[in-house]
Amino acid sequence: MTVETAAGDTPPEPELVQLLTPEGQRVPSEHYDPLIADITGDDVRSMYRDLVLGRRVDSEAVALQRQGELGLWASLLGQEAAQVGSARALRPQDHVFPTYREHAVALCRGVDPVKLLALFRGVDQGSWDAVETHFHLYTIVIGAQTLHATGYAMGIQRDGAIGTGDPDRDAAVIAYFGDGATSQGDVNEAFIWASVTNAPVVFFCQNNQWAISEPLERQTRVPLYRRAAGFGFPGVRVDGNDVLACLAVTREALQRARDGEGPTLVEAFTYRMGAHTTTDDPTRYRLNAELEHWKLKDPIERVKAFMVRGDLADQAFFDGVEEEADELAVHLRAACRALPDPTPTSIFDHVYVEPTPDLVAQRESMTAHLDSFEEEAAR
Amino acid sequence: MAVMSYRQALHDTLRAEMLRDPDVFLMGEEIGRFEGSYKITAGLLDEFGPKRVRDTPIAEEGFTGAAVGAAMLGLRPVVEIMTINFSLLALDQIVNHAAKIYGMFGGQRSVPMVIRTPGGGGQQLAATHSQNVELFYAFTPGLKVVAPSSPADAKALLLASIRDNDPVLFLENLALYNTKGEVPDGDTAGEIGRAAVTREGTDITLVAYSRMAHVALQVAEKLAADEGISAEVVDLRSLRPLDRPTIIESVRKTSCAVVLEDDWLTYGIGAEVAASISDGAFDYLDAPVRRVAMAEVPLPYAKSLEVAALPSANDVVTAVHQTLDAVGRRSVGAH
Ligand SMILES: Cc1ncc(C[n+]2csc(CCOP(=O)(O)OP(=O)(O)O)c2C)c(N)n1
Ligand SMILES: [Mg+2]
Numbered sequence: 001m002t003v004e005t006a007a008g009d010t011p012p013e014p015e016l017v018q019l020l021t022p023e024g025q026r027v028p029s030e031h032y033d034p035l036i037a038d039i040t041g042d043d044v045r046s047m048y049r050d051l052v053l054g055r056r057v058d059s060e061a062v063a064l065q066r067q068g069e070l071g072l073w074a075s076l077l078g079q080e081a082a083q084v085g086s087a088r089a090l091r092p093q094d095h096v097f098p099t100y101r102e103h104a105v106a107l108c109r110g111v112d113p114v115k116l117l118a119l120f121r122g123v124d125q126g127s128w129d130a131v132e133t134h135f136h137l138y139t140i141v142i143g144a145q146t147l148h149a150t151g152y153a154m155g156i157q158r159d160g161a162i163g164t165g166d167p168d169r170d171a172a173v174i175a176y177f178g179d180g181a182t183s184q185g186d187v188n189e190a191f192i193w194a195s196v197t198n199a200p201v202v203f204f205c206q207n208n209q210w211a212i213s214e215p216l217e218r219q220t221r222v223p224l225y226r227r228a229a230g231f232g233f234p235g236v237r238v239d240g241n242d243v244l245a246c247l248a249v250t251r252e253a254l255q256r257a258r259d260g261e262g263p264t265l266v267e268a269f270t271y272r273m274g275a276h277t278t279t280d281d282p283t284r285y286r287l288n289a290e291l292e293h294w295k296l297k298d299p300i301e302r303v304k305a306f307m308v309r310g311d312l313a314d315q316a317f318f319d320g321v322e323e324e325a326d327e328l329a330v331h332l333r334a335a336c337r338a339l340p341d342p343t344p345t346s347i348f349d350h351v352y353v354e355p356t357p358d359l360v361a362q363r364e365s366m367t368a369h370l371d372s373f374e375e376e377a378a379r
Numbered sequence: 380m381a382v383m384s385y386r387q388a389l390h391d392t393l394r395a396e397m398l399r400d401p402d403v404f405l406m407g408e409e410i411g412r413f414e415g416s417y418k419i420t421a422g423l424l425d426e427f428g429p430k431r432v433r434d435t436p437i438a439e440e441g442f443t444g445a446a447v448g449a450a451m452l453g454l455r456p457v458v459e460i461m462t463i464n465f466s467l468l469a470l471d472q473i474v475n476h477a478a479k480i481y482g483m484f485g486g487q488r489s490v491p492m493v494i495r496t497p498g499g500g501g502q503q504l505a506a507t508h509s510q511n512v513e514l515f516y517a518f519t520p521g522l523k524v525v526a527p528s529s530p531a532d533a534k535a536l537l538l539a540s541i542r543d544n545d546p547v548l549f550l551e552n553l554a555l556y557n558t559k560g561e562v563p564d565g566d567t568a569g570e571i572g573r574a575a576v577t578r579e580g581t582d583i584t585l586v587a588y589s590r591m592a593h594v595a596l597q598v599a600e601k602l603a604a605d606e607g608i609s610a611e612v613v614d615l616r617s618l619r620p621l622d623r624p625t626i627i628e629s630v631r632k633t634s635c636a637v638v639l640e641d642d643w644l645t646y647g648i649g650a651e652v653a654a655s656i657s658d659g660a661f662d663y664l665d666a667p668v669r670r671v672a673m674a675e676v677p678l679p680y681a682k683s684l685e686v687a688a689l690p691s692a693n694d695v696v697t698a699v700h701q702t703l704d705a706v707g708r709r710s711v712g713a714h
Contacts, residue, residue: 071503071680122503122681141464141507142437183436185468211437213413219436285412344687347676358645362674366687 016269017249018239022297024305032248039244041312047243048307049321050084051300054104056325057113060332061103061120065278069336070120074101078241078273081299082206084108085246086174086268089254092134093161093171097149100138101206102176109135113328114335123339125350142177143184146203149175150190153199153257162200163260172257174202174250180211182227183219191231191265200257202250203228203265206240208272213285225267233263240270241299271297344370380563386556388530389419389495392537393457395566397427400455403541404431406442407459416461417497417556443469443494447477447546450492455541460496463550464508470515477546478521492547493540499553499590499641501685506677509685511642516548517618517651523571524618526550528592530560532616535569542568550618552590552641572620576629580611582708583699584629586652587639588615591690595639598695608699608709618648626652627659634665635706637698639690644672665706669698 019027019036058076065073076083079101087108090096098105103116111128119126119138126137139145153173156162161171181187182205194201207224209216220227228235234256238249246268253264271294275282307313348355348363355363383391396403404427409416411424411434424432435442439460446456460466466473473494481489500509517524523545527533533551540547577592578599587595592614599610613629615622630636636656638649649670656668674688703709 071682122679122684125679140505141468180437183438183441185438185440213409214434214437218434342679342681342684344684347674347679347684347688351676359675366674 016237016239017245018242019244019248020239020242020302020306022241022302024302024307024309026306026310029248032245032252035248035251036244039247044303044307044312045317047084047088047247048300048303048313049324050088050104050108051080051243051303052321052325053328054080054084054107055300056329057103057107057116057332060329061117062274062278064117064333064336065120070117070278071122072277072279073120074277075272075274076101076103078271078294078299079206079208079268080104081243081303082204082240082246082268082270085243086204086250086266088243089247089250090134090174091167091171091254093168094254095134095136095149095152095156095171095173097136097145097152097173097175098138099145099176099178099181100140101178102138105176106133106135109133111135113332114339117332117336118339121336121339123342143181143186143190146175146177146181146187146190147193149173149201150194150197150199153194153201154197156200157197162258170258172200172202172254174204174254176204176206178211179205179207179209179216179219179224180214181205182224191228191233191263194263195232198260198262200260201263202253202257203263204250205265205267206270207267208240208270210272210276210282210286212276212280213282215286223267225265228265231265233265235265235267237267237269240268241297241302243299243303270299380561382559383530383562384557384559385530385533385551386417386419388533388562389537389551390421390423392534393420394423394426396457396538396541397423397431399566400541402453403455403457404433404449405457405459406433406435406446408435408437408439408461410434410459415459417551417553419495420459439465439468440472444472444476446492446494447472447480447490450477450490450546451480451488453491455491455493457493457495457541460494462504462508462553463496463498463512464510466494466496466548467512473516473522473546473548474519478519481545482521489544490546491544493537493543493549494546495537495549495551497551497553497556499555500673500678501689502553503680503682503685505680509678511640511673513548513550513618514642514646514648517621517648519619521545522619523547524550525571525616526552526589526618527616528552528555528587528589528614530558530562532569532575532614534562535567536571536616538566538568539571543571547571550589554590555593558593569616572617572622574616574622574625575614576611576625577614578610578612580609580633582609582633582635583702584611584613584626584633584636585639585695585699586613586615586626586629586636586649588618588648589641591639591641594690594692594695598692598699601692602696602699606709608703610699615652621651621655623655623659626655630656630660631663634663635702635708636664636668637695637702638668638670639695640670640672641690642673643675644670645675647672665708666702667705669702671695671698
C-alpha cells in the first residue's frame with residue numbers, strides 16, 4: 001500500500017483503508033474483503049463486546065483515579081477499534097509489546113483487567129504472566145519497546161517458528177507505539193534492524209494525533225506510514241476507528257511476518273479523545289471543535305450502526321452487553337479497593353534474580369527497623 | 380528583594396537572559412504552547428516566538444545534539460529535558476560530545492550550552508521516571524553540574540550557567556518547584572563551584588544539595604529545638620566543580636559529618652564527599668562519616684513503597700544520633 005511520489009510532487013492524499021464508514025456502511029474492498037471473509041455475525045458481536053468492555057474498563061479506571069484509588073491512568077478513549085481490531089488479528093502464539101495505553105489489547109489477550117488496575121494502583125509491578133498471555137508488561141520510556149519487539153522477533157526467527165506453513169507454529173510479534181514515539185532514535189533503529197534482519201514484527205503505530213500537547217506536525221512532514229518505504233518494508237494507513245479495517249490490515253501484516261516476509265508498519269489513524277493521562281488537561285492546548293469532529297467517528301457507534309443495518313443484533317443483545325459492562329464495573333471497583341497493600345520490604349524483591357549480600361543486609365535492616373515500631377506499639 | 384517560588388525564579392531568569400542576549404534560545408519537549416511540563420517556560424513562546432522557544436519532537440538525543448551544534452557557533456541554547464531520566468537517551472551527546480568537543484578539537488570551539496532538567500523521586504512516577512542520576516554527569520570532566528536548592532540560588536546559578544562558556548547540567552528538582560524564598564533583584568550571577576554554609580553550627584556538619592539541602596536545614600532546626608544539638612549545614616550547590624575547601628573547613632570545626640543524598644548509596648555523590656573529608660580533615664574527625672541515601676532499588680511506584688525507599692528526615696536524625704553517640708558527644712549538646 002505504499003504510495004510512491006517523485007521528488008518535488010505534492011504528495012497525493014494518503015490512502016486510508018476503511019471498511020466501515022462512520023455511519024456504519026460497509027465499504028467493499030477487493031483486496032481486504034478476503035482477509036475477513038471468515039468473520040461471522042458472532043465474531044462481529046464479540047468484537048462489539050470487546051470494544052464496549054474495553055471502554056468501560058477505561059472509564060472505570062479514570063473514575064477510580066479521580067477517587068484516589070489509582071495513582072495514574074492513561075485513557076484509551078477513542079482508540080478502542082485500533083486496539084481490538086489489531087488484537088483480534090493475533091494468534092495465541094503471537095507476542096505483544098504494548099506502551100502504557102493498550103488496555104483493550106490486554107483485555108483481548110485475556111489479561112484480567114484487575115491486574116491493570118493493580119499496576120496503576122501501585123500494589124505490584126504488573127502481575128499478569130507475560131509468557132502465558134503473550135502480552136508483555138507496559139513500557140513507559142517512549143519507543144523502547146519497539147527494539148525489544150524486534151529482538152524478540154529475531155528469537156522467533158532463530159527458533160524457526162516462521163514460514164513453516166503450520167498455523168499453530170508460525171508466530172509474529174506486534175509492537176505498539178504512538179505517533180510521538182516515531183521521532184525517537186530507538187524506533188527508527190528498530191525499523192532498520194527489523195528490515196535488514198527481515199524480522200517477523202508488525203510495527204503498529206496508533207497515530208492519535210497528539211503526543212501530550214504536541215500535535216502530529218511536530219513529529220512529521222509526511223504521513224507516518226510512508227516512512228516505511230525508506231526503511232524497505234511496506235507501510236499502510238488504516239482508519240483506526242474502524243475495527244474491521246484494523247482487523248484486516250493487521251491480519252495481513254501479521255501473516256506476512258509469520259510467512260517470513262518481514263516487517264510491516266501499520267499506521268492506525270485515530271484520535272485521543274481524552275487527556276494524555278489523568279494528570280493532563282487537554283483543553284489547555286487543543287480545540288474542542290477537533291474533539292467534536294472526532295466524536296462523529298466514534299469507533300463503537302459505527303459498529304453498532306453496522307450491526308443494526310445488517311440485522312446482526314437486536315436491542316436485547318445491546319442491552320445484554322451494557323448489562324455485562326455494568327457488572328464488570330461493579331466488580332472492578334470492588335476488586336480494586338480490595339487489593340492488598342504491598343509490604344515495605346517488597347522493594348528489595350526484584351532487583352536481582354539472586355539478591356546481593358548488600359541488598360540482603362539492607363532488607364534485614366529495614367525489617368528490624370519496622371519490627372522496632374511494632375514492638376513499641378505492642379508495649 | 381522579592382519572595383518567589385523556585386519555579387518563578389527560573390522562569391524570570393530565563394526571560395531576563397533572553398531579553399539581555401539574543402543568542403539565548405530554548406529547546407525542549409512541550410516547552411512552547413504547553414509551557415513546559417513544570418511550567419517553567421510559561422508565556423515565553425508568546426513573548427519571544429517560535430524561533431527562540433522551540434518545541435521539539437520526542438527525540439532527546441536529537442535536540443540535545445542539535446544544541447551542541449548550535450552552541451559551537453556561539454549560540455547559547457538552554458535545553459529543557461522533561462526529567463533527568465530522559466537525559467539517558469541523550470547520554471552520548473552530553474558525555475561524548477558536549478563534554479569533549481572543547482578538548483577533542485584542541486580548544487577551538489567550546490560548547491556554551493545549558494541542560495535544565497529536574498530530578499527527584501517521590502512523585503509516583505515509577506522506576507524509570509524517578510531517578511537521580513546527576514552522578515553520571517558530575518563524574519564527567521568537561522561538564523559542570525549545578526544543583527541549587529533555593530530560589531535565590533536557582534536564579535544566581537542559572538545566570539551563571541547561561542553565561543558560562545562550558546556545558547552546564549543544571550539540576551532542578553520536582554519537589555522544589557513550589558518552594559519559596561527571597562530572591563535578590565538585579566542580575567548578579569552566582570559562582571559555579573562554590574558551596575554555601577546555609578546554617579552555622581558547632582556539633583556536626585550536614586552536607587547536602589538540591590532537595591536534601593532543605594531536609595538538612597529542617598533536621599538541623601529540629602535537632603537544635605529538641606535536643607540542643609548545633610548542626611552546621613553545607614549546601615554544595617555545585618557538584619562539579621566540587622567546593623572541597625568549604626566542606627573541609629566545616630568538618631575541621633565540627634569534627635563529624637553526615638552526608639545526605641537522594642541517589643543510591645554505593646558510588647554516590649556522598650562517597651565523593653566522604654572521601655574528600657577523609658583527605659582534608661582526617662585528623663579532625665571524631666567519628667566515621669555517615670551517609671544517608673536511597674535504598675538501592677529501582678524506585679517503586681506505590682506511594683508507601685516510595686516512602687520506604689527514599690531517605691527521610693528521620694533517617695538523618697538517626698544518622699546524627701549514631702554519629703554523635705559513637706564518640707559520646709550527644710550528651711554535650713543536650714544542655
Ligand atoms: C524517552 C521519553 N521522553 C519523554 C517521555 C514523556 N512522555 C510520556 S508520554 C509522551 C508522549 C507520547 O506520545 P505518543 O508516542 O504519541 O503516544 P500517546 O501518549 O499519544 O499514546 C511523552 C513525551 C517519556 N515517557 N519517555
Ligand atoms: Mg500520540
